[in-house]
Amino acid sequence: MSLVDELVENLGMSFGDATRVIASAPARYFVFEIEKRTGGKRVIAQPARELKAIQRYILREKLSLFPVHDCATAYMQGHDIAKNALVHVASRVILKMDFESFFPSIKVNDWVRFSRTHKREEIEVKDIPLYSKVLFWGKEKNNKIPRCLSIGAPTSPALSNILLFGLDSELSQYAQLLGVNYTRYADDITVSADESAPILEFERLARRAVAKQKSPVLRFNEAKRGFFTKTGRRTVTGLVITPDQKISIGRDRKRKISAMLHHLSLGRLDDKDKGLLKGLLGFSISVEVSFVERLRMKYGNSLLDQALRYRVPPKGKQSHPSIN
Numbered sequence: 001m002s003l004v005d006e007l008v009e010n011l012g013m014s015f016g017d018a019t020r021v022i023a024s025a026p027a028r029y030f031v032f033e034i035e036k037r038t039g040g041k042r043v044i045a046q047p048a049r050e051l052k053a054i055q056r057y058i059l060r061e062k063l064s065l066f067p068v069h070d071c072a073t074a075y076m077q078g079h080d081i082a083k084n085a086l087v088h089v090a091s092r093v094i095l096k097m098d099f100e101s102f103f104p105s106i107k108v109n110d111w112v113r114f115s116r117t118h119k120r121e122e123i124e125v126k127d128i129p130l131y132s133k134v135l136f137w138g139k140e141k142n143n144k145i146p147r148c149l150s151i152g153a154p155t156s157p158a159l160s161n162i163l164l165f166g167l168d169s170e171l172s173q174y175a176q177l178l179g180v181n182y183t184r185y186a187d188d189i190t191v192s193a194d195e196s197a198p199i200l201e202f203e204r205l206a207r208r209a210v211a212k213q214k215s216p217v218l219r220f221n222e223a224k225r226g227f228f229t230k231t232g233r234r235t236v237t238g239l240v241i242t243p244d245q246k247i248s249i250g251r252d253r254k255r256k257i258s259a260m261l262h263h264l265s266l267g268r269l270d271d272k273d274k275g276l277l278k279g280l281l282g283f284s285i286s287v288e289v290s291f292v293e294r295l296r297m298k299y300g301n302s303l304l305d306q307a308l309r310y311r312v313p314p315k316g317k318q319s320h321p322s323i324n
Contacts (some may be wrong), residue, residue: 091192102187212248
C-alpha cells in the first residue's frame with residue numbers, strides 16, 4: 001500500500017489533503033530561535049499540525065521497526081540520560097565528544113541512499129521521494145525542497161539513530177576490542193575506562209571512522225571535547241557522576257529548584273516558572289529521588305504535591321506572581 005493510501009486509511013485524511021500536505025511538507029514548519037547555553041542561537045523548526053500527525057504515524061508504524069544499535073541510548077523506549085550515565089559511573093576516566101550541527105548535518109540524500117540500499121517491506125521504493133518530503137525540512141522559508149533533519153520534528157531523533165547504525169556498529173567494535181565503554185546520546189559521545197591509553201586510542205579510531213564516512217557527513221565540535229578524571233568534576237549528558245559512583249542532577253539544578261519552591265511558597269512564581277518547576281521535579285525524581293525526598297522534608301508534602309500536580313493553563317490565561 002502506498003504512503004498516501006495508508007494516510008487516507010489510518011489518519012482519515014482525504015486523498016487530496018494527504019497529497020497536498022506531502023507536496024508542501026518541507027515548507028510546513030514554524031521556525032524560531034532559542035539561546036544556547038554556550039552562546040549563540042539554535043534554530044528550531046517545528047512541523048505544522050497536519051504534517052506532525054503524518055510524521056508521528058511514520059514514526060510509530062515505520063521507523064520504529066528499523067534496527068538501532070544498543071549504544072544509541074537517546075530517544076529509545078526504556079532509555080534515558082540517567083541510564084546512559086550509569087554505563088560510565090564506575091570508570092575513572094571519561095572522554096566526551098560532540099558532533100557539530102548534528103541534525104542539520106543529516107541530509108535528505110543520506111536517507112535516500114540508505115533507503116535504496118537497505119530496502120524494507122514497510123517502505124515502498126517508489127514512495128521514497130514522498131517520505132523524503134515528509135521527514136526532511138526545507139531549511140528556508142517556503143522552500144518545498146527537502147534538505148535536512150530539523151530540530152523539532154518527532155521523527156528526527158529516530159532517523160538519526162537509524163542512519164548512524166553503521167557508524168555505531170563500527171565504534172562499538174572498537175570499544176569492545178579496547179575494553180572501553182561507548183555510548184552515543186544523539187550528538188553526545190561518551191567513552192570511559194579506568195585508564196587513559198585505551199580511551200585515546202578509541203578517539204583516534206573514532207576520528208578516522210568519522211572522517212572517512214560519506215553518509216551522513218559529520219564532524220566533531222572541538223570546543224566541546226572534554227577529558228575528565230576521577231579527581232575532577234565528571235558529567236555525562238548533563239548529569240554529575242559523584243565520587244561514590246552515583247548519578248546526581250548537580251548543585252546548580254538543586255539550588256534552582258529549591259529557590260523556585262521557596263518563591264512558590266510565597267506566591268511569587270508565575271505560570272511559566274511553575275511549569276518549569278514541575279518539569280525539573282519530574283526530572284529529579286527520575287534521576288535522584290533522594291533529593292526530592294529531602295525537599296519534602298524541608299518544604300512539606302503539600303507544597304511539593306502542588307508543584308507536581310500543576311497544569312499549564314490555556315494561552316491568554318497565565319497568571320503572574322503577586323507583588324507584595
